[in-house]
Amino acid sequence: MVNLCFMVRPPLPTLTGVNERQLRILRELGELGSVTAVAEALLMTPSAISQQLRLLQRSIPVPLTERDGRRLVLTDAGQALAAAAVEVETAVARARHSVDDFVARPDGEVSVAAFHSAGAAFFPLLLRALAGPGGPRLRLADEDVAQDRFPRLTRDYDLVLAHRLDHAPPWPGTVAATPLLREPLDVAMPAGHPLAGKARLSPRDVAGEPWITVHDGFPLMATIEAIATAADRRLRIVHRINEFAVVAETVAAGGGLALMPRWTASRHPALVLKPLAGVPAGRRIDALHRPERTARRAVRTVLAALREAAEHIQHRDEAEGAARPTSVTSVR
Numbered sequence: 357m358v359n360l361c362f363m364v365r366p367p368l369p370t371l372t373g374v375n376e377r378q379l380r381i382l383r384e385l386g387e388l389g390s391v392t393a394v395a396e397a398l399l400m401t402p403s404a405i406s407q408q409l410r411l412l413q414r415s416i417p418v419p420l421t422e423r424d425g426r427r428l429v430l431t432d433a434g435q436a437l438a439a440a441a442v443e444v445e446t447a448v449a450r451a452r453h454s455v456d457d458f459v460a461r462p463d464g465e466v467s468v469a470a471f472h473s474a475g476a477a478f479f480p481l482l483l484r485a486l487a488g489p490g491g492p493r494l495r496l497a498d499e500d501v502a503q504d505r506f507p508r509l510t511r512d513y514d515l516v517l518a519h520r521l522d523h524a525p526p527w528p529g530t531v532a533a534t535p536l537l538r539e540p541l542d543v544a545m546p547a548g549h550p551l552a553g554k555a556r557l558s559p560r561d562v563a564g565e566p567w568i569t570v571h572d573g574f575p576l577m578a579t580i581e582a583i584a585t586a587a588d589r590r591l592r593i594v595h596r597i598n599e600f601a602v603v604a605e606t607v608a609a610g611g612g613l614a615l616m617p618r619w620t621a622s623r624h625p626a627l628v629l630k631p632l633a634g635v636p637a638g639r640r641i642d643a644l645h646r647p648e649r650t651a652r653r654a655v656r657t658v659l660a661a662l663r664e665a666a667e668h669i670q671h672r673d674e675a676e677g678a679a680r681p682t683s684v685t686s687v688r
Contacts, residue, residue, distance in 0.1 A: 376448055378412040379441035381405055382420065386430045386438040464654035466492045468662075469499040469509055470517035473600045474641055477620035478517060481665035482658070492654040500598055502573035506644060507531045514655050515662070516644040521575050522636050527644060534659060536666035537619065537641040541579060542629035544607045544616040549628075556633045563587035566612035568595040568603055575639060576615050582635040619669050641666070 384394045391409075395402045413420055420434035430438060458464065470478060475498050486492055499509055499516070506518035510531050517536070520527070527533045543557050551561060562583065570576045584591045594612050597603050603614045604624040616629055617639065631637070643662050649655050 374412060374415050376444065378408050379437070379444050381408050382412060382430070382434060383438045383441040383445070385409070385421070385428065386435060389427055389429065391428060459652050462492070462653055462657065463490055464492060464652060465495055466515065466652075466654050466658045467495040467497065467513040468515045468517070468658065469497045469513040471500050471519060472498055472598070473617055473620040474517040474519065476601075476622060477669055478662060478665050481668060482661055485661045485664065486658070492658050494658070503575045504573075510644055510646045510649075514645060514649045514652075515658060517641060517662075518644050519575055519639045519641050521578050522638045522640060524575065524578065527642065530646075531644045532647045532650070534643040534645075534663070535640065536643055536662060537670060539620060539639050539641060540618045540631065541576065541615045541637040541639060542618050543632050544604065544614045544624075544627050544629050546608055546610060547626055547628050551630065552628050554630060557630045558634050559583045559586035559632075562613055562632075563589050563591060565592075566594045567591050568597055568606055568612045568614040569593050570598050571596050574598060579615055579635065579637055583632070586635050619672075 381394060381398065384397055385391070385405075388394050388397060391402050391405050394400075395405045398405070409421065416433070416437070418433045419431050420437060421428050422431050423429075468479075468482070475496070479496050482494060482496075486494060497513065499513075501509065503518075503520055503524065506516055507528055507530060509516045509518075518527070518533075522538070543551075543562055545552055551557060551565075554561065559582075567580065569580050580591060580593075595606060597606060600616060600621040603616065604621070604627060606612070607614050608624055608626040615632075615637070616627075618629060620641070643659060645655070645659075650659065
């Protein structure tokens with residue numbers, strides 16, 4: 357029978373609980389030779405220095421310091437760890453410089469998500485405004501989600517264009533919100549519709565018509581419900597479509613009335629948009645982000661460009677409305 361003997365080695369020492377400050381203190385002690393001198397150099401009290409050295413020693417199975425007369429000096433193990441502390445400080449400094457460079461870079465990548473109509477309105481303006489060398493590199497995406505899911509998207513994107521109705525609760529405190537637009541919602545209908553001649557529409561005017569609406573959970577449904585409540589009758593919903601370009605084509609083909617955003621949806625030549633009186637009919641478009649994202653210069657640049665784009669979108673519509681003849685001013 358063969359006897360196999362195994363030598364069990366003791367576990368290697370670990371540095372669990374050791375932090376950068378403790379290593380710095382050990383390094384300075386090796387160079388300056390006394391606790392008092394280290395305390396003066398690091399703007400700490402001698403008792404705080406001694407406490408940190410005791411905490412460091414608890415993590416190391418061999419002595420790091422010893423008395424040499426009245427002086428506290430490093431043992432061989434202490435000198436080895438102090439030498440390693442130089443490498444640690446160098447690596448940490450390099451990491452901090454890397455972070456600083458990342459934060460300060462004007463041409464860093466910035467991801468932006470938007471629901472469909474906001475993407476159609478804002479993305480082209482962003483791309484034109486930030487074109488050219490030296491600017492942020494955009495990564496754009498469309499995200500058509502229910503209202504309560506917009507804040508969650510800030511985990512995956514630097515900036516998220518989100519919308520909510522005027523009377524909806526504010527966004528949660530876990531995200532920061534930069535207001536971009538307060539956009540009216542109008543009633544869309546074919547140009548030849550019997551209601552097209554009215555300057556404004558009431559809930560009773562439109563309650564008897566077939567409707568095209570978004571799916572449940574999306575912001576515009578609350579306005580649809582408000583119209584039904586004000587008219588004291590249930591609306592007849594015949595189609596459920598989220599994409600406004602498809603909605604416009606469906607309305608133009610006689611599929612029913614629909615709520616359409618005044619500024620961000622593409623204009624359709626066969627439709628007229630009429631303002632709705634008697635119920636809150638507007639939405640807010642905000643740029644959501646986690647607060648720490650705006651530490652980056654590139655993100656701040658894109659956020660400023662979004663604010664400028666919002667002003668352009670609103671003023672462009674107002675200018676076009678003023679330029680249209682009186683007979684077609686209702687087409688908005």
